[in-house]
Ligand SMILES: Nc1nc2c(ncn2[C@@H]2O[C@H](COP(=O)(O)OP(=O)(O)OP(=O)(O)O)[C@@H](O)[C@H]2O)c(=O)[nH]1
């Protein structure tokens with residue numbers, strides 16, 4: 001059993017950009033928004049990331065983290081594979097799927113395959129490694145978080161938080177935003193993270209869906225962008 | 233007094249493109265025009281650039297207006313994500329010299345994606361060299377496209393490295409749109425006046 005301190009430290013570790021899973025290469029379409037001059041200032045950026053949270057991270061990825069966490073707690077391998085399959089199906093842009101499965105494979109290698117090793121997680125790790133399930137990041141994240149004693153809500157919060165800081169970091173590298181402006185956006189987004197996670201915590205996997213057409217179009221246009229610093 | 237009360241000019245660009253050479257050209261001109269100037273160097277490994285400045289500016293600037301700031305092997309972090317230590321150095325400048333007009337901040341040599349945090353630099357120059365290849369502008373690095381002023385240095389070397397200045401000019405014009413760029417030769421000072429004119433107009437008179 002994890003102690004609370006253990007779980008707390010694991011939450012920090014999982015949401016830290018220090019975690020080597022390549023998240024710094026993903027912009028989830030943000031690079032395309034910036035290339036097309038659709039983000040003028042910190043306020044636009046904050047509003048855009050809030051929309052990502054409400055329409056994409058919340059209804060898709062948070063639902064995946066929460067359900068993966070629950071399936072892992074039940075030792076339900078079929079349940080885990082079903083979450084992974086559903087997330088794959090509802091993630092439209094190819095590059096979003098690619099960023100997510102690449103990071104998922106790395107997190108699996110780093111924390112699931114080697115160290116966690118109960119039966120359903122070793123089987124999941126093998127399935128990811130041999131390509132029989134896509135291995136999306138939120139799914140692996142949910143399992144790893146559950147093993148390390150994070151509650152379902154904590155797992156969702158840690159995941160959403162790292163998504164937000166990942167996107168803010170990408171914005172800072174792509175555009176010209178001051179560090180205090182970025183921190184002010186993060187401060188504002190904290191309450192959005194909370195409400196989105198609470199709202200989707202109990203959603204069934206059948207409810208997993210995104211409604212972020214512009215972000216998805218940006219993600220798809222990014223595939224053919226002339227200038228690309230990011231993988232998605 | 234603090235970093236918000238002084239004009240700050242950032243100089244970024246790849247390793248060896250001529251950032252230090254340009255600062256060495258600009259400081260005497262600024263001092264001659266009566267500005268009080270501070271200089272910060274973010275060298276990657278050493279205090280070498282700061283030492284070069286201390287020596288070159290020994291008769292021009294008070295020693296406590298030249299500072300080297302280490303960036304923990306992450307030169308772009310120091311000028312972009314977390315400029316705290318550079319801002320702290322500028323705060324010290326302004327405490328000791330409340331009349332300070334402008335601080336030049338030289339980034340450690342970096343890649344074409346390095347840009348300055350707008351809170352660290354009111355105005356940002358990106359310095360590339362023709363000797364790094366005539367294709368640099370058309371790679372559209374954020375440094376090249378987003379800088380307030382693009383400086384293409386070492387024009388004297390163009391014939392020796394098969395770089396065609398007309399190609400660079402056409403590409404720079406295309407990727408920069410309305411934004412300015414200047415050709416310089418820091419060895420003999422050609423073009424430095426033009427850089428200075430931009431800095432004065434956009435930063436010091438602004
Ligand atoms: N021929 C020629 N040499 C130059 C010119 N500008 C700078 N140099 C030389 O190029 C070398 C590198 O110049 P620096 O000014 O130190 O370059 P830097 O960008 O400050 O380099 P780092 O701080 O190490 O990234 C030095 O030997 C300079 O004398 C120029 O316009 N023409």
Ligand SMILES: [Mg+2]
Nearest residue numbers: 251252281338
């Ligand atoms: Mg230098």
